[in-house]
Amino acid sequence: MEESSVPSPEQKVAASASGPNRQCTETFGEDDGDRNLSGSEQTLDPALLEIKRKWELEQKELKKKISLEDDRNVEKMLSNPDSDTFYVGGMDISFVKGDDVNACAALVVFSFPDLEVVYEDYQMIQLTQPYIPGFLAFREMDFMIQLYNNVKENNTQYTPQVIMVDGNGILHPRGVGSACHLGVLLDVPCLGVAKNLFFIENDIDRNEEHMEQIASLKQSGDTFPLVGSSSGITYGKALKSCEKATKPVYVSPGHKISIDSATELVHRCSKYRVPEPIRQADLNSREYLRVNFKDGS
């Protein structure tokens, strides 16, 4: 009955070290700091600036609803040996080469922990919103929500208990990546997997220290936390998802899942660098475009 959307008091943020100058009791949700895409605004189209302002407010509201606690299904999913079968979905959108509008949105659902494809859906879509770093959700989320509703309504038995999104969760300038948008809007556990570290002004860099940490990743499953150098916020983890991967993937919770659970789930779904749900959604949606979209339909 208590459907509290407030982050748990236990979800403390790891302060990187020494100084008592900053409260260590701060929860992620309480941080309203906007470590951000500063300099780019001057070169941004005025029309887009207005859109940005509006979107920033929406994200601020959305952020209040994020929970970094494990959903009960997520706990069962990761702890139960193999008594039950759970489902994990992967979403991705592939684009047409010179086309800024036409694309293919995909949802591939895998059984867990056995990782078999049980459901897939590919939809030709038309993007209407622009891509602005930090606002990816506004460009893609409507279509992902539609994909989720499709399974839930037409193939309920394969409705995923958790969804993996191509992009970030709380590893985001305002703590509201697209995985957070999807999770909150659907009220379903979601997490983000990014192939590249999202630069966050004055907090997260790919400096030499980061490169050293990457070099320290020895075997599959090794991780290191992504802690903001100035905020102390723990955004997620860099994960060496498989033995052969040189570059890690960046995992961060979107909603109703903890950093550790999100990371474990991604690792357990990884046959290659990119976890199967997302990888399959990516590969198959590209193939879908190649076959079904010949420059006109």
Next chain:
DNA sequence: GCGACAG
């Protein structure tokens, strides 16, 4: 002022 910017 420039540069750093998931997909």
Next chain:
DNA sequence: ATCTTGTCGC
């Protein structure tokens, strides 16, 4: 995101 050839290695 997408465009690209070969190349090194198991």
